[in-house]
Amino acid sequence: MEELQLMKQAVQALMNGMPQALRDPHRPAWHLAPSVGLLNDPNGFIQHNGVYHLFYQWNPLGCDHRNKCWGHWQSTDLVNWRHQPVALVPGACYDSHGCYSGSAVVADGKIMLAYTGNVKYPDGSRTAYQCLAQENAQGGYDKLGPVLPLPPGYSGHVRDPKVWRHQDQWYMVLGARDLQNCGKVLLLRSADLRNWQLLGEIAGSQLNGIGDFGYMWECPDLFTLDDVEVLICCPQGLAAQAERYLNVYQAGYLTGKLDYQQARFEHGAFHELDLGFEFYAPQTTLAEDGRRLLVGWMGVPEQDEDCHPTLQYGWIHILTCPRELSLHQGKLYQQPARELQQLRDEGRQWQGIADAAPAWPVDSAELLLTPTGAFSADFGGAMTLVWDGNLLQLTRNNLRSGQPEHRYWRGNLNQLQLLFDRSSVEIFINHGEAVMSARYFPGPQPLLHLSGEAPLALEHWSLTPCML
Numbered sequence: 001m002e003e004l005q006l007m008k009q010a011v012q013a014l015m016n017g018m019p020q021a022l023r024d025p026h027r028p029a030w031h032l033a034p035s036v037g038l039l040n041d042p043n044g045f046i047q048h049n050g051v052y053h054l055f056y057q058w059n060p061l062g063c064d065h066r067n068k069c070w071g072h073w074q075s076t077d078l079v080n081w082r083h084q085p086v087a088l089v090p091g092a093c094y095d096s097h098g099c100y101s102g103s104a105v106v107a108d109g110k111i112m113l114a115y116t117g118n119v120k121y122p123d124g125s126r127t128a129y130q131c132l133a134q135e136n137a138q139g140g141y142d143k144l145g146p147v148l149p150l151p152p153g154y155s156g157h158v159r160d161p162k163v164w165r166h167q168d169q170w171y172m173v174l175g176a177r178d179l180q181n182c183g184k185v186l187l188l189r190s191a192d193l194r195n196w197q198l199l200g201e202i203a204g205s206q207l208n209g210i211g212d213f214g215y216m217w218e219c220p221d222l223f224t225l226d227d228v229e230v231l232i233c234c235p236q237g238l239a240a241q242a243e244r245y246l247n248v249y250q251a252g253y254l255t256g257k258l259d260y261q262q263a264r265f266e267h268g269a270f271h272e273l274d275l276g277f278e279f280y281a282p283q284t285t286l287a288e289d290g291r292r293l294l295v296g297w298m299g300v301p302e303q304d305e306d307c308h309p310t311l312q313y314g315w316i317h318i319l320t321c322p323r324e325l326s327l328h329q330g331k332l333y334q335q336p337a338r339e340l341q342q343l344r345d346e347g348r349q350w351q352g353i354a355d356a357a358p359a360w361p362v363d364s365a366e367l368l369l370t371p372t373g374a375f376s377a378d379f380g381g382a383m384t385l386v387w388d389g390n391l392l393q394l395t396r397n398n399l400r401s402g403q404p405e406h407r408y409w410r411g412n413l414n415q416l417q418l419l420f421d422r423s424s425v426e427i428f429i430n431h432g433e434a435v436m437s438a439r440y441f442p443g444p445q446p447l448l449h450l451s452g453e454a455p456l457a458l459e460h461w462s463l464t465p466c467m468l
C-alpha cells in the first residue's frame with residue numbers, strides 16, 4: 001500500500017477505533033499502549049535536550065503483524081507521554097512491507113532514525129535494507145533511503161539496527177540469520193552514518209563456544225555499563241527447558257569485553273532478562289543523567305496473540321514500564337524508573353501473618369512485600385505467585401488452552417516489588433535481581449489475597465492513572 005493511502009486509512013482507523021479501545025477495562029492506566037491496532041517492539045528510545053522520545057512498532061490498521069509504522073511518543077519525565085505525528089510509514093520500494101525495528105541517535109543536533117526496510121516478494125522470499133530517516137522542523141521524519149543492502153552470506157532476515165557512538169565513529173549491531181540458519185549479531189562501523197563497513201560477527205549460534213543457539217537473533221542492543229559490555233539479544237529457536245526458555249522466543253543478555261578493532265566479543269553465558277510470560281525486544285538508552293534505561297515489549301511474537309481479550313476492543317499489547325539498569329557481580333539488575341514513584345498515592349503499611357492480611361486492591365497499584373517465609377498471593381483469581389522457601393512460581397491459565405502454566409525463579413528471596421496495571425503485572429525480585437512480567441486478564445477491581453503462616457511486611461500504594 002502507498003504511504004499516503006496507509007496514512008488515510010490509519011486516521012480513519014483511529015477515529016473509528018479510539019472510543020471502543022478506551023472502553024476496554026483491561027486498558028492500562030499508566031503503561032504505554034497503542035491507541036488502536038497492534039504495538040510490538042519499542043524503537044528509537046532516546047533522550048534529547050531533556051525530552052524522551054520513544055517510538056514503537058505499530059500497525060494502526062489491525063491487530064496483526066502487518067503495515068508496520070513507527071508510532072512516536074514524547075515525555076519529559078518517563079511517566080506522562082504525548083502522542084507525536086507518526087514517524088515512519090511503509091510504502092517506499094525499500095520498505096514496502098514494513099518499517100521494521102531500529103534505533104535513534106543524535107547527529108548534527110538532529111534525531112536520526114536507523115530502521116530496517118522490509119521487502120517481501122510474491123514467491124515468499126524477502127530482503128532487508130538498513131535505512132535512515134531524519135527529524136524535520138515539523139516534528140516529523142524524512143526518509144533518507146537505504147544505507148545498507150543485505151550483506152552477502154545472510155538470508156533476508158537481517159534487521160533491527162542499534163546504532164551508537166564510540167571514539168568518533170558510529171557503530172551498529174544487527175540481528176541476522178545466516179545461510180546455515182544460525183542466529184548472529186553483526187558489528188558494523190561508519191564515519192558518517194551513510195557508509196557502513198561490516199566488521200564481523202560478534203555473537204551468535206555456534207560462535208564463542210555458545211553451541212547451537214537458535215536460527216535467528218533479533219533486536220540486538222550493545223552498551224557499556226561499569227566498563228563491561230552488555231549485549232542484549234533475542235534468540236529464536238531455543239528449546240524449552242524445565243524452568244528456562246519457556247516462552248516461544250527469548251530475550252536475554254551476554255556480558256563481556258568487546259574488542260572494537262578485532263570485532264571480537266568474549267562473553268559469558270546467556271541469561272534471560274525476564275522470567276515472566278511476556279517480554280521481548282527490549283531497547284535501552286543512555287539518559288542525560290547517566291542512567292541506562294530499558295523499555296521492553298510486554299508481548300512475545302506468535303505467543304497466543306490471537307487470544308487476548310483486548311482484541312474485541314480493537315487493540316493489542318503494551319510496553320513494560322521504563323526500567324533502570326545496573327550491574328551487580330556480573331548480573332544485570334532492573335528496577336522501575338524512579339520517576340514512577342510520582343504515581344503513588346499516600347500509601348498504607350501492614351505487618352503480620354500472611355493469613356491475617358486484608359485484601360489489597362491491585363487494579364492500578366504498587367506493592368512492596370518483605371516475606372520471612374513461605375506464602376502465596378492470588379491476584380484477582382487470575383494469577384498466583386507462590387514462594388515455598390526455594391522456588392518462586394508464577395501461575396496463570398494459558399490464554400488458549402485454559403490449562404495452568406508456570407514461570408519460575410530460584411534464589412534467596414528478600415523482597416518483592418509488584419507493579420499492577422489493569423491487565424499486567426511486573427514483579428521485581430530482590431531490588432531487581434530478576435523480573436517477571438506478565439499480562440493477565442482479571443475481572444473488575446481485582447484484589448490481592450495473601451495466605452501463609454509466616455509473618456510478612458507490606459507497603460501498598462494505589463497508582464494514579466495517567467494514560468488516555
Ligand code: FRU
Pocket residue numbers: 040041057068100101102116159160218219280281301
Ligand atoms: C521483533 C521483530 C523485529 C522486527 C519487528 C517487526 O519482535 O520481529 O525483529 O524488526 O519485530 O515488527
